[in-house]
Amino acid sequence: MHQHLRLALATATAAALTGGLLTFATAPAVAADSTRVAQADFNNDGKGDVAFSAQGAHVSGKEAAGQLVVLYGTSSGVSSAKRHTLSQNSTGVPGTAETGDEFGGDSAYADFNGDGYDDLAVSAPTEDVDGDTDGGTVAILWGSAAGITGKGVTVTDPARSSHDQWGDELAAGDFDGDGKADLAVGSSGTAIHVFKGGFTTSGTSGGRYTVTPPIMSGTGGPMNLTAGDIDGGPTDLIVDGFETETDYGWNRNFFIPGSASGLDDSAATSLKPGVITAVGDIDNDGYGDIVSGAYWNSTTEDGTPVPDSANGGKVWVTYGSASGPLTSEATGITQNTGNVPGTSEGNDFFGYELDLGDINGDDYLDLAIGVAGENIGEAVNTGSVTVLYGTANGLNTTSGTQSFSQDTAGVPGGNEDDDMLGMDLKLDDVTGDGKADLIVGSAENAGNGAVLHLPSNGRITTTGARTVSPSTSGVSTTGTPFFGANFAD
Ligand SMILES: [Ca+2]
Numbered sequence: 001m002h003q004h005l006r007l008a009l010a011t012a013t014a015a016a017l018t019g020g021l022l023t024f025a026t027a028p029a030v031a032a033d034s035t036r037v038a039q040a041d042f043n044n045d046g047k048g049d050v051a052f053s054a055q056g057a058h059v060s061g062k063e064a065a066g067q068l069v070v071l072y073g074t075s076s077g078v079s080s081a082k083r084h085t086l087s088q089n090s091t092g093v094p095g096t097a098e099t100g101d102e103f104g105g106d107s108a109y110a111d112f113n114g115d116g117y118d119d120l121a122v123s124a125p126t127e128d129v130d131g132d133t134d135g136g137t138v139a140i141l142w143g144s145a146a147g148i149t150g151k152g153v154t155v156t157d158p159a160r161s162s163h164d165q166w167g168d169e170l171a172a173g174d175f176d177g178d179g180k181a182d183l184a185v186g187s188s189g190t191a192i193h194v195f196k197g198g199f200t201t202s203g204t205s206g207g208r209y210t211v212t213p214p215i216m217s218g219t220g221g222p223m224n225l226t227a228g229d230i231d232g233g234p235t236d237l238i239v240d241g242f243e244t245e246t247d248y249g250w251n252r253n254f255f256i257p258g259s260a261s262g263l264d265d266s267a268a269t270s271l272k273p274g275v276i277t278a279v280g281d282i283d284n285d286g287y288g289d290i291v292s293g294a295y296w297n298s299t300t301e302d303g304t305p306v307p308d309s310a311n312g313g314k315v316w317v318t319y320g321s322a323s324g325p326l327t328s329e330a331t332g333i334t335q336n337t338g339n340v341p342g343t344s345e346g347n348d349f350f351g352y353e354l355d356l357g358d359i360n361g362d363d364y365l366d367l368a369i370g371v372a373g374e375n376i377g378e379a380v381n382t383g384s385v386t387v388l389y390g391t392a393n394g395l396n397t398t399s400g401t402q403s404f405s406q407d408t409a410g411v412p413g414g415n416e417d418d419d420m421l422g423m424d425l426k427l428d429d430v431t432g433d434g435k436a437d438l439i440v441g442s443a444e445n446a447g448n449g450a451v452l453h454l455p456s457n458g459r460i461t462t463t464g465a466r467t468v469s470p471s472t473s474g475v476s477t478t479g480t481p482f483f484g485a486n487f488a489d
């Protein structure tokens with residue numbers, strides 16, 4: 001979620017001024033989940049780890065230089081006790097922490113060098129590079145038995161003069177099916193640069209090529225990149241962008257299939273809209289399914305745009321198949337669908353963030369939905385999270401649904417204005433029991449941010465719930481660090 005933080009910053013500012021969320025925005029970052037959902041394990045101990053940004057953090061007095069926080073899974077879940085907090089001033093991390101770099105802006109994990117430890121690609125998308133304002137930088141930080149300790153290399157921008165914000169979007173996947181993880185890097189331009197796997201610890205990749213989805217130029221490039229296998233072949237890429245054929249401001253997603261020769265943009269097809277996407281196999285048929293959050297720019301069933309003010313957000317679910325995404329059969333879910341908790345109201349931002357994971361261990365992936373703009377009682381934009389469970393027939397919207405806010409019994413904290421609970425989230429098994437736990441970011445305390453941990457006992461439970469805060473994690477609460485605004489996917 002790169003652009004997600006900018007949204008959050010803009011939103012917080014606007015909220016402070018107007019008492020309401022902005023109705024425009026660009027996006028958040030999402031997951032490289034494939035059909036079985038690959039969660040990060042940076043220290044290879046069998047327990048999922050989570051990495052997220054505090055990209056607005058002051059570092060050595062430099063505003064929004066940015067930090068990256070990695071929480072390691074334990075049998076009791078994640079806490080600030082087992083973590084690394086890194087900046088560009090940390091030993092081994094390329095670069096230097098400077099004002100406005102926004103280190104941590106986006107991040108994506110995979111075992112890039114094939115040593116068994118997941119590694120983390122991380123950007124500082126608004127870092128100035130050799131006089132190029134907001135040129136952006138990308139680094140890969142290597143995993144190890146000790147986790148992400150800071151040792152890393154720069155992924156050099158091969159076309160600096162043709163775009164800015166190198167690394168504004170990152171996604172990792174095996175797009176050519178050779179068994180080596182590739183890295184897709186977006187920027188302010190339309191071309192996506194793909195570094196082929198076979199990375200060495202000194203940073204050499206196995207080659208490079210570009211793909212160009214049919215998104216409009218001049219709109220800041222793609223909003224989000226999400227890797228996942230939709231058609232049973234090599235990993236595919238979902239691009240959240242803007243449709244070339246329609247008016248500016250109308251967002252559209254694209255499916256770019258992987259192939260033995262890598263991502264094939266000539267075979268790109270259009271998807272339902274949404275500015276944040278996750279991929280995983282909900283119905284356990286072997287094909288990854290696409291969920292996209294159209295939280296500010298939703299549609300009617302025939303695809304006609306609906307003004308944001310008229311809806312609270314929609315999540316489109318497009319199931320995969322051997323022939324690719326079954327877009328014509330996609331279904332839209334809102335808070336008014338079936339027994340989905342809540343009621344759809346303008347600017348609820350239902351679908352602000354999404355992630356898929358298997359909460360109950362039944363091999364059907366379950367969906368967590370951020371509703372970051374939800375008003376509850378007197379608390380404006382306090383936010384909530386909805387959980388829907390997967391079945392052989394897809395997501396169950398009639399029974400078994402769950403919803404959590406900070407006023408839910410057992411959840412730490414309380415609902416306050418502009419907490420924006422659900423501004424990012426992850427469903428990862430951080431306890432190692434085979435059941436995915438829920439990790440939720442918020443803008444708690446005027447943009448300081450916080451990360452809420454809700455374990456699974458077969459369902460998401462508040463037993464064992466805890467909050468991880470910036471102040472216990474080595475992140476200054478000066479300014480608006482937005483601790484937990486953007487999770488690595
Ligand atoms: Ca681990």
Ligand SMILES: [Ca+2]
Nearest residue numbers: 111113115117
């Ligand atoms: Ca590795």
Ligand SMILES: [Ca+2]
Nearest residue numbers: 281283285287
């Ligand atoms: Ca499926």
Ligand SMILES: [Ca+2]
Nearest residue numbers: 358359360364
């Ligand atoms: Ca499940």
